[in-house]
Amino acid sequence: MSGCYIHIPFCAQKCSYCDFHFSTNHSYQAEMVDALCMELKIRSEVWKNEQFETIYFGGGTPSVLTVEQLQILIEQVKMNYLVSDQVEITLECNPDDCSSENLTAWKKLGVNRLSIGIQSFNDEQLLWMNRSHSASDSRRAVQNAKQVGFDELSLDLMYGLPNMTLEEWKNQLLQIIALNPEHISAYCLTVEQRTALSKWVKEGKLVVSSNEQQSEQFELLVSTLKQAGYEQYEISNFARNEHYSKHNTSYWKGVKYLGIGPSAHGYNQLERYWNQANNKAYMTELKHGRLPETIEILSPFDRFNEALMIGLRTKWGVSKEELFRNITPDEEWLKIVKSYEDQDLLIETTERLVLTESGRLLADAIASELFIIKQ
Ligand code: SF4
Structure with missing residues (x-):
């Protein structure tokens, strides 16, 4: 049993707190899909006998791919690897990409789980975060997804945001619970180096929550979701009725996983490899039929x-x-x-x-x- 992670290194715009690997230049998206397909093909020589139970499109923002590009990638996985009939296919998406049209097309391709990056229901917070969506976009996205028939929805929320009081956090939690998702992931805002957020914090323009406030918010998160019937099965992840993320659970249980795409890493229980976190360099290596990886043998x-x-x-x-x-x-x-x-x-x-x-x-x-x- 294995999992397959595909990193899509593009986003509509740069969120001010984010240090993930992505580009906002979409002009070479098709070329990147070719490179991802090439990597899938090359790695299948070693991984072809593994049975894949999960395929996870993460990023970046995988929902910026066209339906055709997503289809090409899913077909490439199925063509080169053994994929379970019950495969969980997750797509991370931004709320503003969740139109009924896109959702219907994704469902037809076999995507059966969506992880929607809501992050906050407070439009003022979303503004400094430079998210590309509003709180009402998030509500509409969830509604559209349910109408199209997605019943495995995971919603992401963040705490520890500037000026966030316990009351405000409680309000955020009640709003996410009201949307009735099967799965919720909640992460604390961290100030990463070389982000706009880190600059604003240094300049005193934004003050993030103290450690004590973060702990209080975390405790409120756990108790509020527990009361609403969500089980905390991992520090930041909560599920109702055992709707756990199969993909992430397999990471946490030490299962082998294949990582595809720039900055992705893979693990075969003995070694870990890391792909280059540079889109152009990644594509160039693959054009020459070489894997853009560094291998680390784990002691x-x-x-x-x-x-x-x-x-x-x-x-x-x-x-x-x-x-x-x-x-x-x-x-x-x-x-x-x-x-x-x-x-x-x-x-x-x-x-x-x-x-x-x-x-x-x-x-x-x-x-x-x-x-x-x-x-
Ligand atoms: S959408 Fe996600 S990956 Fe892209 S910039 Fe925002 S937080 Fe980072």
């Missing part, structure tokens, strides 16, 4: 630390069998685990290490305490 310590870091963020925790396959922890490590158990932050079963609800608030700190660094 047993890397795999141990990574399994901890990712697994502890989820409700399933981390498998001890996986963790201890190549590493035997010493007394000191076991003592740290015991101390987290005593503080009611972690539970150790015969098979797994799982954080409690209060432990999950400290997931990153606990995971890094448990990292084993090779001497």
